[in-house]
Amino acid sequence: MTTTAPNLDDVTASATSLRRFLAGLPGVDQVGAEARAATLATRSIKTTAKQYALDLAIRMVDLTTLEGQDTPGKVRALSAKAMRPDPADPTCPAVAAVCVYPDLVAVAKDQVGSSGVKVASVATGFPSGRTSLDVKVADTADAVAAGADEVDMVIDRGAFLAGQYGQVYDEIVAVKAATKDAHLKVILETGELATYDNVRRASWLAMLAGADFIKTSTGKVQPAATMPVTLVMLEAVREFRNQTGRMIGVKPAGGIRTAKDAIRYLVMVNEVAGPDWLDPDWFRFGASSLLNDLLSQRTKMTTGRYSGPDYFTLD
Amino acid sequence: MADSVFEYAPAPERRDIVDIASSYGLFIDGKFVDGTDGKSFKTISPASEEVLAEITEAGEADVDAAVKAARRAYDRVWSQTSGGDRAKYLYRIARILAERSREFAVLESLDNGKPIRESRDVDVPLSSAWFFYYAGWADKLGYAGFGPNPQPLGVAAQVIPWNFPLMMLAWKIAPALAAGNTVVLKPAETTPLTALLFADVCQQAELPAGVVNIVTGAGATGQALVTHSDVDKVAFTGSTEVGRMIAKAVAGSRKKLTLELGGKAANVIFDDAPIDQAVEGIVNGIFFNQGHVCCAGSRLLVQESVYDEVLESLKRRMGTLRVGDPLDKNTDIGAINSAEQLARIKLLSEIGDSEGAERWSPPCELPEHGYWFPPTIFTGVSQAHRIAREEIFGPVLSVLTFRTPAEAIEKANNTPYGLSAGVWTDKGSRILWMADRLRAGVVWANTFNRFDPASPFGGYKESGYGREGGRHGLEAYLDV
Numbered sequence: 001m002t003t004t005a006p007n008l009d010d011v012t013a014s015a016t017s018l019r020r021f022l023a024g025l026p027g028v029d030q031v032g033a034e035a036r037a038a039t040l041a042t043r044s045i046k047t048t049a050k051q052y053a054l055d056l057a058i059r060m061v062d063l064t065t066l067e068g069q070d071t072p073g074k075v076r077a078l079s080a081k082a083m084r085p086d087p088a089d090p091t092c093p094a095v096a097a098v099c100v101y102p103d104l105v106a107v108a109k110d111q112v113g114s115s116g117v118k119v120a121s122v123a124t125g126f127p128s129g130r131t132s133l134d135v136k137v138a139d140t141a142d143a144v145a146a147g148a149d150e151v152d153m154v155i156d157r158g159a160f161l162a163g164q165y166g167q168v169y170d171e172i173v174a175v176k177a178a179t180k181d182a183h184l185k186v187i188l189e190t191g192e193l194a195t196y197d198n199v200r201r202a203s204w205l206a207m208l209a210g211a212d213f214i215k216t217s218t219g220k221v222q223p224a225a226t227m228p229v230t231l232v233m234l235e236a237v238r239e240f241r242n243q244t245g246r247m248i249g250v251k252p253a254g255g256i257r258t259a260k261d262a263i264r265y266l267v268m269v270n271e272v273a274g275p276d277w278l279d280p281d282w283f284r285f286g287a288s289s290l291l292n293d294l295l296s297q298r299t300k301m302t303t304g305r306y307s308g309p310d311y312f313t314l315d
Numbered sequence: 316m317a318d319s320v321f322e323y324a325p326a327p328e329r330r331d332i333v334d335i336a337s338s339y340g341l342f343i344d345g346k347f348v349d350g351t352d353g354k355s356f357k358t359i360s361p362a363s364e365e366v367l368a369e370i371t372e373a374g375e376a377d378v379d380a381a382v383k384a385a386r387r388a389y390d391r392v393w394s395q396t397s398g399g400d401r402a403k404y405l406y407r408i409a410r411i412l413a414e415r416s417r418e419f420a421v422l423e424s425l426d427n428g429k430p431i432r433e434s435r436d437v438d439v440p441l442s443s444a445w446f447f448y449y450a451g452w453a454d455k456l457g458y459a460g461f462g463p464n465p466q467p468l469g470v471a472a473q474v475i476p477w478n479f480p481l482m483m484l485a486w487k488i489a490p491a492l493a494a495g496n497t498v499v500l501k502p503a504e505t506t507p508l509t510a511l512l513f514a515d516v517c518q519q520a521e522l523p524a525g526v527v528n529i530v531t532g533a534g535a536t537g538q539a540l541v542t543h544s545d546v547d548k549v550a551f552t553g554s555t556e557v558g559r560m561i562a563k564a565v566a567g568s569r570k571k572l573t574l575e576l577g578g579k580a581a582n583v584i585f586d587d588a589p590i591d592q593a594v595e596g597i598v599n600g601i602f603f604n605q606g607h608v609c610c611a612g613s614r615l616l617v618q619e620s621v622y623d624e625v626l627e628s629l630k631r632r633m634g635t636l637r638v639g640d641p642l643d644k645n646t647d648i649g650a651i652n653s654a655e656q657l658a659r660i661k662l663l664s665e666i667g668d669s670e671g672a673e674r675w676s677p678p679c680e681l682p683e684h685g686y687w688f689p690p691t692i693f694t695g696v697s698q699a700h701r702i703a704r705e706e707i708f709g710p711v712l713s714v715l716t717f718r719t720p721a722e723a724i725e726k727a728n729n730t731p732y733g734l735s736a737g738v739w740t741d742k743g744s745r746i747l748w749m750a751d752r753l754r755a756g757v758v759w760a761n762t763f764n765r766f767d768p769a770s771p772f773g774g775y776k777e778s779g780y781g782r783e784g785g786r787h788g789l790e791a792y793l794d795v
Contacts, residue, residue, distance in 0.1 A: 026587075026588070026589055026590045026591070027587070027588075027589045027741045028589055028591070028592070029589035029592040029761050031761070031762065032589065032591075032592030032595055032596065032761060032762065033591070033592060035595075036591075036592070036595050042432060042436070042644070043323065043644075043645050044323075044326035044644035044645055045323060045324070045326070046324045046325070046326045047324040048322075048324045049321065049322060049323045049324040050324070052321060052322075053321065056321075235591050266321065267321075270321045271635045275320060275321060278321055
């Protein structure tokens with residue numbers, strides 16, 4: 001959609017040009033964006049479409065535990081569940097990844113082995129990001145050294161809100177360098193950015209700085225992921241591909257707890273970004289309790305009835 | 316990349332929620348009666364051409380009986396009923412409409428062809444809201460700004476179109492009853508069913524007999540109604556052509572007249588607009604209700620500096636529109652209401668081709684039976700083209716460009732119509748500047764086709780006169 005600067009290298013040449021570019025992005029009308037998201041949420045996904053969506057959603061889950069009380073035992077159990085979410089049904093696909101703190105990456109990596117389930121680690125002083133750049137880079141390098149396939153970093157919201165876009169950009173570039181071959185997901189913490197205009201700017205900023213994924217939230221701030229915020233981010237990745245040919249993934253995280261919500265997100269991905277994004281390589285759900293609802297709905301689709309919550313593991 | 320496609324399975328709304336009788340009489344004096352000359356016509360589902368019911372065609376004698384019943388009810392009951400008591404009936408009707416909303420939504424989509432998403436989320440809730448809103452005015456007329464004790468007019472003759480059958484009924488009946496009038500309403504001949512179901516609601520609400528009368532039929536019935544000598548007020552929504560005939564027929568009589576006619580609204584997109592939402596607004600402006608909207612944004616005026624990106628986004632978005640079964644909850648665009656209307660849309664589109672405009676539609680499969688037209692845009696359109704001047708009343712958008720705000724105003728106003736307009740810009744001062752200069756009854760800023768019972772609606776120039784909705788809407792039904 002963007003009108004300005006056909007050559008994006010010029011945009012990132014200086015803090016001034018970056019600032020000018022981000023300020024020149026078309027605005028987001030709040031009422032219109034929310035109305036669009038609400039309309040998409042009225043799509044009715046039934047039978048075969050629902051089956052397809054449930055399996056896809058399971059494959060897109062980044063099964064997450066990010067608590068002070070996390071232990072190796074907890075992470076091992078979570079990793080086991082990630083590989084085989086429904087022990088009673090071998091046709092149930094594995095999730096995309098487990099997402100843990102850096103110090104538990106090795107435990108998770110050891111557990112998932114070569115199953116294809118990735119290990120994602122939060123880093124850069126998650127969730128607030130209030131450390132020096134050196135510490136953030138070291139935090140990232142640590143996680144990667146421990147075997148993380150993906151790194152979920154947080155941006156410096158304070159710097160962003162102060163208008164220091166250049167600083168935010170430089171930090172992402174530095175962290176990206178430290179991730180080496182690992183995929184970089186950049187958490188915008190949209191609940192703290194507050195406006196959709198800021199969400200669009202932060203999305204572009206992260207994509208220009210080399211993000212592989214842009215992610216809504218840490219899950220530690222309310223509101224976390226919402227439909228309209230994700231809509232704005234999906235529009236951003238769509239336009240970014242139009243202009244650069246490079247595809248960026250999107251990950252809403254926090255607050256998505258039901259299969260119904262997950263399906264609404266998939267409808268939005270399909271109709272806003274396009275069907276190319278309907279793949280775990282390009283869209284993820286950061287969630288923990290969502291998985292059991294997806295499993296419960298999936299079982300209901302095949303057996304015709306709901307099983308009790310005790311039929312699904314609590315890990 | 317995606318390893319398979321996310322195909323939405325059919326998700327049809329249940330049709331058996333509504334009972335459709337095989338034939339309907341006329342609703343006169345609180346009950347259904349047969350027509351005197353035994354004539355009838357069929358109403359069909361435009362999505363399948365299936366016959367839904369046999370409808371009585373009211374002749375002059377029937378219309379006379381309906382007007383007499385309305386007069387009697389006015390003299391003996393309704394004019395003696397206090398505002399507070401009239402409000403009770405209106406609240407009751409509003410509540411019943413909300414309670415029976417699924418029934419009304421399914422019936423509306425069946426008879427009209429509009430998608431269930433729109434009848435369910437727009438038509439029926441707004442109809443109920445209209446009654447709620449005007450119920451509130453019924454005992455407060457002295458505070459509406461028309462003097463301390465404004466009086467009703469008497470019997471209102473109301474003729475409504477087929478594009479929003481139930482909603483237009485609500486726009487007409489709610490203020491009329493609130494102000495203390497009785498009504499004879501004629502729904503359009505292609506969409507009489509929700510009005511007939513509304514008669515059932517009047518019975519359920521125990522509205523006194525004769526306060527609302529519904530006569531079905533085509534042009535001749537409407538003519539008999541508006542020319543009836545005992546009618547005090549005529550309200551018409553429909554084409555400018557018929558509106559002219561009615562104005563002539565009513566001229567020189569005591570009848571008070573309001574007309575809500577055609578439009579050819581400009582939807583103006585400035586280069587600083589929130590483009591993604593503007594594209595939604597364009598789509599909603601012209602493809603909402605298959606473009607069968609008098610205030611549709613059928614002329615798109617795009618600032619030349621953003622023309623390419625707006626067009627590209629619009630085309631991409633149009634590719635996601637789902638055309639098909641109106642009862643499917645995922646349908647965005649339903650059926651064209653009648654064979655006659657489809658022929659007109661086709662004719663004007665062919666004229667667009669022959670005048671040199673470039674036609675584009677996304678690839679979409681249209682059902683075999685019924686009346687269908689794909690969402691269509693014409694680019695390279697100039698003000699001289701007929702498709703930029705005449706109301707097409709279908710899912711067809713003419714795209715024009717402008718360079719400066721002054722040129723946008725000039726082009727937007729360069730039409731015999733003046734019902735609505737849209738402005739898309741992030742600049743608040745420009746919105747106000749535009750709104751001051753656009754000669755249109757409604758100016759939407761960064762949105763389109765939004766309705767609210769509290770907001771007056773009506774036209775400039777050949778789009779008609781009088782206002783419906785809001786406090787202003789009461790004036791048409793009061794002796795002021």
